[in-house]
Amino acid sequence: MSDVLIIGYGPAGISAALYALRSNLDVLLVGKDTGALSKAHMIENYYGLERPLSGAELAEVGKKQATALGAKFADDELTDLLFDGKEFVAMGLKGEYRGRACIMATGSARKKQPLPGMAEMEGHGVSYCAVCDAFFYRGKDVAVLGSGEYALHECSELLPVVGSVTLLTNGAELTANFPETVKVDKRPLKGLLGTDSLEGVSFADGSESKFDGMFVALGSANALDLARKAGAAFENGSIVFDKDYMTTVPGLYVAGDCTGGILQVAVAVGQGATAGMAAIKFLRK
Structure with a gap:
């Protein structure tokens, strides 16, 4: 040390x-x-x-x-x-x-690309630390926003604890090798869903996906x-x-x-x- x-x-x-x-x-x-x-x-x-x-x-x-x-x-x-x-x-x-x-x-x-509703949802379903907060999503369905090594690290921390992990790349291509247990969704995002807490995300094509939490891991x-x-x-x-x-x-x-x-x-x-x-x-x- x-x-x-x-x-x-x-x-x-x-x-x-x-x-x-x-x-x-x-x-x-x-x-x-x-x-x-x-x-x-x-x-x-x-x-x-x-x-x-x-x-x-x-x-x-x-x-x-x-x-x-x-x-x-x-x-x-x-x-x-x-x-x-x-x-x-x-x-x-x-x-x-x-x-x-x-x-x-x-x-x-x-510079990150904040999505509508992200700032309001910090601490209410949006997290920046899988090690810190994975415990709160035991057995639940969560998303990770990112596409590289940092996102891979967060997914690895979440997989043993949560119910499922979906990687949201927001249109970006993958720059790391993610395990098959992580579902990858490359569609561009439109915004976050929910009022008092995160309920999911909406995509640019008009569709929606439900999540109990989202971990942000863009870039490094x-x-x-x-x-x-x-x-x-x-x-x-x-x-x-x-x-x-x-x-x-x-x-x-x-x-x-x-x-x-x-x-x-x-x-x-x-x-x-x-x-x-x-x-x-x-x-x-």
Whole structure:
């Protein structure tokens, strides 16, 4: 188990790691890639650059800097983040990662395609965490909205508990191999059915299907998804955090583009530094 588990190794994650490492803490960074930074063609508006660098070059410099101080890296796509009151447990497609404190620096949340009624049904039949909520749907018929590895993970968590699982791809093609026990419906969706709680979904062709619950697993799990799974509070669809970027879960911090605001390298680095120093204080209490 590491002292500080950092999810994402873009500018915010690397910045947080540098402060934690210099305080002699064990740091593990887990992520798929360096996010939006690697796609930047040329960066000129960042302090200290003698010449413009591509985003990929700047990301590589940061990773080497953290590695030189002793950081460990794991390339993985995370599907869950749980907090048991003592430590954080992040579960990915390749393994499991633990930390006494956790900093989420996964970049901005991907744009999802909200369906009519989805926001109103959150907590009333719509869930974002199979590990957390499968128990409430024992023996019932549920749907999973998605088409990739993240959706496959949620289906795998649900199958031993619920009555049936139907994968709703909303017109998208499958990018993972789902077991035969999961019914796949690729038809485009129109919206959700129900008033006080979810009753099912309607399709663009005018037909309907009844479900007791729906688990949203679009694309890869982002900061918002992982924060929900860890139990962090939300307000108006955004993660709640204080001046030190700590969420309502003790020891869980956010930094970088996932906090909203100005999406710039300089801002991400500053927030990473603040979160990193706050995590140091938290661990030394």
